[in-house]
Amino acid sequence: MEKIKKVLFPFLIPVIVLAAWIYATQLGKVPSSLLPGVSSVGEAFKRQIENGQLIQDLGVSLGRVVKGYAISIILGILLGALMGMSKSMWHLFHGVTTTIRQIPMMAWIPMIILWCGIKELSKVVIIVIAAFFPIMTNTLGGISSTPKEYIEVAKLYKLSRWKTFTKVYLPHAIPQIFVGLKLGLGTSWMAVVAAELIASVSGIGYRLSDARNMMRSDVMIVCMIVIGLVGALMDKIITLLFGVLTPWEKKGKAV
Amino acid sequence: MADTILKIEHLNKTFEVDKEKIDILKDINLEIKAGEFITIVGHSGCGKSTLLKIIGGLVEYTDGTVERNGKKVTEPGTDCGMVFQEHRLLPWLKIKDNVAFGLDGVPQDEREKLVKEHINLVHLDGFENVYPAQLSGGMSQRAAIARGLVSNPSILLLDEPFGALDALTRIQMQREIQRIWKEKKTTMIMVTHDIDEAIYLGKRIVVMSARPGEIKTILNVDSAAKNRGSADFAYYKKKIYDHFFEDAEDAPEYII
Numbered sequence: 001m002e003k004i005k006k007v008l009f010p011f012l013i014p015v016i017v018l019a020a021w022i023y024a025t026q027l028g029k030v031p032s033s034l035l036p037g038v039s040s041v042g043e044a045f046k047r048q049i050e051n052g053q054l055i056q057d058l059g060v061s062l063g064r065v066v067k068g069y070a071i072s073i074i075l076g077i078l079l080g081a082l083m084g085m086s087k088s089m090w091h092l093f094h095g096v097t098t099t100i101r102q103i104p105m106m107a108w109i110p111m112i113i114l115w116c117g118i119k120e121l122s123k124v125v126i127i128v129i130a131a132f133f134p135i136m137t138n139t140l141g142g143i144s145s146t147p148k149e150y151i152e153v154a155k156l157y158k159l160s161r162w163k164t165f166t167k168v169y170l171p172h173a174i175p176q177i178f179v180g181l182k183l184g185l186g187t188s189w190m191a192v193v194a195a196e197l198i199a200s201v202s203g204i205g206y207r208l209s210d211a212r213n214m215m216r217s218d219v220m221i222v223c224m225i226v227i228g229l230v231g232a233l234m235d236k237i238i239t240l241l242f243g244v245l246t247p248w249e250k251k252g253k254a255v
Numbered sequence: 256m257a258d259t260i261l262k263i264e265h266l267n268k269t270f271e272v273d274k275e276k277i278d279i280l281k282d283i284n285l286e287i288k289a290g291e292f293i294t295i296v297g298h299s300g301c302g303k304s305t306l307l308k309i310i311g312g313l314v315e316y317t318d319g320t321v322e323r324n325g326k327k328v329t330e331p332g333t334d335c336g337m338v339f340q341e342h343r344l345l346p347w348l349k350i351k352d353n354v355a356f357g358l359d360g361v362p363q364d365e366r367e368k369l370v371k372e373h374i375n376l377v378h379l380d381g382f383e384n385v386y387p388a389q390l391s392g393g394m395s396q397r398a399a400i401a402r403g404l405v406s407n408p409s410i411l412l413l414d415e416p417f418g419a420l421d422a423l424t425r426i427q428m429q430r431e432i433q434r435i436w437k438e439k440k441t442t443m444i445m446v447t448h449d450i451d452e453a454i455y456l457g458k459r460i461v462v463m464s465a466r467p468g469e470i471k472t473i474l475n476v477d478s479a480a481k482n483r484g485s486a487d488f489a490y491y492k493k494k495i496y497d498h499f500f501e502d503a504e505d506a507p508e509y510i511i
Contacts, residue, residue: 171348
């Protein structure tokens, strides 16, 4: 029974939505310009795959996400860890980062385009800004909540600051860092699509805005579904990575 | 004296809470010889854990002198291990890596030898590669003892190490620590609020009073008192009770 739940339940809602979609477009009175039929979206998807456009668009967007996301991971974990371990670093950065964090990612886009143009750099910068804060704040949370008992043990055995970081603070913070990595991945995916929607000639977000200009709702829906699925896939990869990196998390009280 | 391993003279410790100075420890004088098993009993909040942390170099003291192996204590050192009430094993390290935690900078083959030796000492063979969450409370404390002893320190400080264990496991662990003490001949200083434990393990018992933490008396326990059912055991128990409740209006009516 548990197994059936595990295998079937995730598909229950998609199936219901699909059924409602088929019902609305085939039997209902929803015009196809507002909501194209499942079959025409399927055909649009097939066409996009066959002419290689979808893969190319995805490749461009993913390339931007990978670059921006990687930079955010480095900067976010670095600053989060520094602020979590050092009071002076915390005082130095906390006010500034909290203030900057309040500025919505969309509000950055005009200035970023002004400074960095509309080529690759501006997209990467926008992703960095979007993904940096969730990663940084969660790293900070994980590091600074390290129990002082463990830190005392490190002090007792005279571990250097670096060793204390790698053996005590960092492993303790890993679960929360991964929460940040997941949130950051979501926001960087959102950021790249938003940036491409506003100013771009390539990428999945550009394809979406192009389809809008052409009134091609079928292509728009293909793009949205692909964006969702690719995001979910990347989220899953991070979850698997987390499992590999934290073997102690799944071991229960076995003995 | 040559075999004095720990010397505390006129030790004072004050904390400042809301700009008011509070005496935690007042004029502590204690001399401990190599190989002794000292137990320190007192009410909770009498500063006994603070005293232990001062000896271990984890907490600074206000004035007086504390000398470990003839050297003034200013920081922790490999000559002094410590076991806490909570096992404080790092959840992300396997038991063997937790035990090796105190061996930073020791060459690998030497480290492996020491870890194996001490896992064997605490009877945890076969559990080298499990994580702390997979061990019971008693076994976790065994691992913590192995970690405390792995660098072969001359002093092991025990801060209510069995306080969180169930009664039967506690008695079992008291036997274990006694066996380990006899085997390793490490000087052990244990803080506890369990009077039975203090009598059973301590060669000398330091009785402390609270606010400010002062040493009330130091009792020498002779070996005849080690049997929990003996009259000598009861004698020491009454003596310690009397120290704790001498000011109280109603002294406890029964003792054992």
